Amino acid sequence: MSVRHAILGLLAQKPRHGYELRSAFEALIGGEQNWEVKPAQIYTTLSRLEESGLVAEAAIEQDGGPEKHIFDITPAGREELGDWFEGAVEEVHQRDEFYLKLMLSINDEFADPYAVIHVQRSSLFRDLHGLTTQRQALNGMENLAQILLLDKAVMHLEADLRWLDMVEGRLDEIRSHPPPEPETRPRGRPKKS
Amino acid sequence: MSIVETKELTKVYGSGDTALTALNHVSIHIQAGEFVAIMGPSGCGKSTLLHLVGGLDRATSGGVMIEGHNLSDLNDTRLAELRRRKIGFVFQFFNLIPVLNALENAALPLLLDGVPLKAAQKKAAEWLDRVGLSDRHTHRPSQLSGGQQQRVAIARALVSEPAIILADEPTGNLDTHAADEIVGLLRQVSSQWGRAVVMVTHDPRIAAYADRIIFLKDGVMVNETRLEAGALPAQ
Known part of the structure; x- marks a missing residue:
């Protein structure tokens, strides 16, 4: 840890x-x-x-x-x-709560996946706004270490926003496919014929 | 009162079968001192919106109000005058005149408006100093970096003390570092100098500097996000 x-x-x-x-x-x-x-x-x-x-x-x-x-x-x-x-630090890339929410909203008649995307995008933009404000207040000579950390967060947010645009662009296509379901295996012994 | 207001603004290029609706009933309000980014994929109508707000093009229907003046009520001469006095433009490729130095470029809008040379250059010098170019007055565009050229363009946009700055992809031709500096300067133009800044960009990192983002898609305003929760700066 x-x-x-x-x-x-x-x-x-x-x-x-x-x-x-x-x-x-x-x-x-x-x-x-x-x-x-x-x-x-x-x-x-x-x-x-x-x-x-x-x-x-x-x-x-x-x-x-x-x-x-x-x-x-x-x-x-x-x-x-x-x-x-x-050693390398292990990063978790695919454990994504937003992805789960979006996928479940697509097949829920009371949810609007476009609204789910919009709320997330607004929130990411507010985070990005906060980080750029923080970054502008720092001095490049004295606070280089903190700037590097902020830049990492900024780059991740940029990538998240691009990914949201991509998902939004393909949402109707994703919707037209059946949702991922587990493979169904018959339980117990096969029935005697 | 909003300093910029569009009402059901619509622009259609061409007619008949080849008609293309670039902007479809877009209504927005922009307050004095507010920094607004307009985002959307290419072809979404964001540059068209900026051109109509800046009086560079005429709407097919709907209207643009600048400080309460309806642009469609103005003839071409009055429109050009309003553009010179109320609006400053910043472009992606700076659009500076190569044979003029920074001071002469920045003074140009005032000279075109009939201000005497001495007074125009004094004002231009003040704005060049404010945008951080106090030691570059006599440099020509070719002797300046991209970021510095865009600073000259911003001084030129501000020299006639307009209420509104319109910026079309102002960081599109700059490296990351210069882009951050230029968008930071635009933020200062709104927060410290009280101008409304409307910026078109496709870059999320640059848009995040604004107080508010308007999203366009296929000529329609699809969403809006407020980034700065606080009150607008006092005039």
């Missing part, structure tokens, strides 16, 4: 306590509006990593407030992080 590897990667840079890890993660991802990680998730992940021997407590800091447990990466953690760097 990615938060787990992000924690390993951040601890490989230098030892940190839980609160610091969360701020560093947020800075990396460009703010919690992009990817929110709750403190509880950081602490749970840290203790699991500690149980597996991938991180270890390096020191306890106390400056008036509650104790801060500072963690460091272990050699086993370093190895796990290395494996992560060497």
Whole structure:
């Protein structure tokens, strides 16, 4: 899981306590509006990593407030992080809720698939508008890392919008085919003739 | 009051069996300071709509109102005058005059409207500065990048202080980076300088900069999406 590897990667840079890890993660991802990680998730992940021997407590800091447990990466953690760097990240391309909704709306007399497409297109355009606004506010010299992340999201939205146009253009054709159905296999023993 | 309004706007090219309806009863309203994108597949009538709103072509039926003036009530001379004073045009291929420098190109609409040279050039210089070309006044189009040429064209469109800017695929001839800068500038034209901007584009990323998108298909307005929920900028 990615938060787990992000924690390993951040601890490989230098030892940190839980609160610091969360701020560093947020800075990396460009703010919690992009990817929110709750403190509880950081602490749970840290203790699991500690149980597996991938991180270890390096020191306890106390400056008036509650104790801060500072963690460091272990050699086993370093190895796990290395494996992560060497492997590919698996992306899910075909698990698509909108596709399901559209296909089911085509064969539902109370639904209008064209309206389903329109609502989705409007929503994607609003997301794209939000991202371009966010991107314009960033400085190309200082915020290059965040710009790269925004650009990825922008490119995906562009592709989603193009795909919607294509689906809309072929909707009547799709409608004229029978909907996908499972292959019917007779249950039980074949009847004696 | 809407600054641009079309009522049942219809344009038919040709007649009889070969008649082609490019625009079919399209009614839209555009407010001052609003940035509107018009999208749709090629041949959907988006450029026709822009040309009719800009008074570059006459409607077959229905009407265009610009600040309450019905364009079909104007003769050609009055129409040309309204076009010069109320509307600025931005094109895909910039349409700058090659032998004139940036300042001379930007000043041209004012000179054609009878403004004295000094005053026209002063105004043109101000707008070139505002669009980020303060160090390019004496460059000719061939000495400028595509993005810079389009900036000159935008300064030229704004120099007569029109209420409306019409842009036909303004980023169609630019690379991604320059396209973002130009559409960002058009957004500024509406949000900071209070002009209504109507832009035709087929590029979803560029359209997403607008406050509102109007979708056309086969000459008919099929949908509309508001992207900016907030109130329109104050004048």
